[in-house]
Amino acid sequence: xxKVDIGKKILGANEVYAGKNxxxxxxxxxxxxxxxxxxxxxxxxxxxxxxxxxxxxxRIGVIEGDIQTDIDAExxxxxxxxxxxxxxxxxxHLSAAQVNRALEKxxxxxxxxxxxxxxxxxxxxxxxxxxxNGKIVVLSVAxxxxxxxxxxxxxxxxxxxxxxKMDLLTGGAQVDFDLxxxxxxxxxxxxxxxxFPVSAKTGEGMQDWYDWLTNQVRALR
Amino acid sequence: xxKVDIGKKILGANEVYAGKNxxxxxxxxxxxxxxxxxxxxxxxxxxxxxxxxxxxxxRIGVIEGDIQTDIDAExxxxxxxxxxxxxxxxxxHLSAAQVNRALEKxxxxxxxxxxxxxxxxxxxxxxxxxxxNGKIVVLSVAxxxxxxxxxxxxxxxxxxxxxxKMDLLTGGAQVDFDLxxxxxxxxxxxxxxxxFPVSAKTGEGMQDWYDWLTNQVRALR
Numbered sequence: 249x250x251k252v253d254i255g256k257k258i259l260g261a262n263e264v265y266a267g268k269n270x271x272x273x274x275x276x277x278x279x280x281x282x283x284x285x286x287x288x289x290x291x292x293x294x295x296x297x298x299x300x301x302x303x304x305x306x307r308i309g310v311i312e313g314d315i316q317t318d319i320d321a322e323x324x325x326x327x328x329x330x331x332x333x334x335x336x337x338x339x340x341h342l343s344a345a346q347v348n349r350a351l352e353k354x355x356x357x358x359x360x361x362x363x364x365x366x367x368x369x370x371x372x373x374x375x376x377x378x379x380x381n382g383k384i385v386v387l388s389v390a391x392x393x394x395x396x397x398x399x400x401x402x403x404x405x406x407x408x409x410x411x412x413k414m415d416l417l418t419g420g421a422q423v424d425f426d427l428x429x430x431x432x433x434x435x436x437x438x439x440x441x442x443x444f445p446v447s448a449k450t451g452e453g454m455q456d457w458y459d460w461l462t463n464q465v466r467a468l469r
Numbered sequence: 470x471x472k473v474d475i476g477k478k479i480l481g482a483n484e485v486y487a488g489k490n491x492x493x494x495x496x497x498x499x500x501x502x503x504x505x506x507x508x509x510x511x512x513x514x515x516x517x518x519x520x521x522x523x524x525x526x527x528r529i530g531v532i533e534g535d536i537q538t539d540i541d542a543e544x545x546x547x548x549x550x551x552x553x554x555x556x557x558x559x560x561x562h563l564s565a566a567q568v569n570r571a572l573e574k575x576x577x578x579x580x581x582x583x584x585x586x587x588x589x590x591x592x593x594x595x596x597x598x599x600x601x602n603g604k605i606v607v608l609s610v611a612x613x614x615x616x617x618x619x620x621x622x623x624x625x626x627x628x629x630x631x632x633x634k635m636d637l638l639t640g641g642a643q644v645d646f647d648l649x650x651x652x653x654x655x656x657x658x659x660x661x662x663x664x665f666p667v668s669a670k671t672g673e674g675m676q677d678w679y680d681w682l683t684n685q686v687r688a689l690r
Contacts, residue, residue: 253506274670286507286508286509286589286591286612287507287591287612287613287616287619287620288507288609288611288612288616289612312617315592315619315620315621315622316618316619317615317618317619319615319618319619338592338622340561340590340592340593352644367592368507368591368592368619368620369561369590369592369593369594370507370508370589370590371536371559371561371588371589371590372561372590372592372593384644388509388611389609390509390609390611390612390637391507391508391509391510394540395508395509396598397537397538398508398535398536398537398538398540399508399536399589400536400537400591401536401559408616409481413611415643416611416637416644422670423637447574449643
């Protein structure tokens with residue numbers, strides 16, 4: 249069996265569950281975003297701040313993907329949002345089937361939006377559709393400004409790029425990062441991508457992200 | 470065909486080439502290390518500084534693995550070291566077969582050590598032996614101190630952990646990172662792992678890493 253056929257079969261089986269997830273989310277009129285990044289770019293911190301800052305206006309549920317541990321789901325629950333933890337036991341990305349089982353555990357009647365935090369990996373998760381309404385890629389300024397050029401697939405496929413840890417540029421540290429290079433390289437791959445420079449730690453720039461999210465929720469109502 | 474059998478076949482084919490690489494490296498009495506980390510943790514910057522600081526004592530050759538671009542190989546060549554670029558065209562890790570073709574292009578007669586810089590990915594590369602003498606995992610302090618717990622495989626398999634960007638802790642930035650937690654979690658997975666906190670930018674801590682490397686070269690002579 250040729251390598252490409254194996255790949256097609258795996259992706260085909262995944263697509264069946266992605267379709268089921270799309271139907272389930274449409275039935276609940278709940279937008280769902282798949283957040284993808286390298287390990288440690290700040291996905292969970294962004295979610296925790298977003299949950300806290302939007303408390304009372306947008307109700308957020310989270311599916312947490314990790315190889316192991318439930319550290320991230322515990323952080324989400326501490327922010328008073330429902331979280332379902334998936335442990336992939338070594339696998340480098342979430343599958344639509346795993347997400348399907350997790351979606352069924354979420355209390356949709358009391359949710360306005362669902363985030364799926366994928367396994368920390370800038371490569372593999374971009375190849376697996378989960379039935380989401382869009383992908384969000386997070387890049388920390390500490391990772392360097394060459395990442396859209398070197399890891400193009402996820403930047404080409406995402407609706408939003410959150411450039412996180414902007415506080416490292418404005419603080420006392422010496423971080424070399426050219427935001428304009430990132431903008432230019434990301435837009436070359438994806439003309440429509442929304443780019444929000446933020447710091448989930450200080451709150452800098454988060455309002456533009458909240459406005460975008462709020463519009464996504466309104467569009468489905 | 471069950472999923473586990475496909476995985477075994479791919480890993481089995483990889484092992485044939487890993488064996489060839491081991492033989493080739495042993496014939497040249499040249500130690501070879503496979504450097505693995507998340508994107509943007511500073512693998513290339515560590516290599517460039519190591520090449521410059523050891524110039525005249527240890528001669529270094531590099532195999533660069535990237536999904537696309539030859540940005541990293543150009544940085545190595547600018548430091549006057551031979552570099553062979555592998556572009557994986559989307560694949561999330563280097564295979565031993567790719568490394569075998571690259572090794573044949575290196576000028577072993579004028580080299581004391583070979584580094585393989587893997588694709589930036591903290592998950593997949595840990596599963597593919599390349600025939601190396603050991604794995605080196607790099608973790609940037611900006612990625613957070615929970616990474617050994619959340620991505621255990623590579624920490625369990627590595628001979629050395631370089632904790633990079635230590636300058637972000639000692640500078641003016643507010644980075645939350647508990648080095649003792651990282652040490653404890655990494656040693657729980659791997660009692661013998663050598664841990665060197667470094668900054669490839671400022672040079673802080675690099676001498677311990679150079680001493681370790683020098684010992685590896687001497688041991689094979």
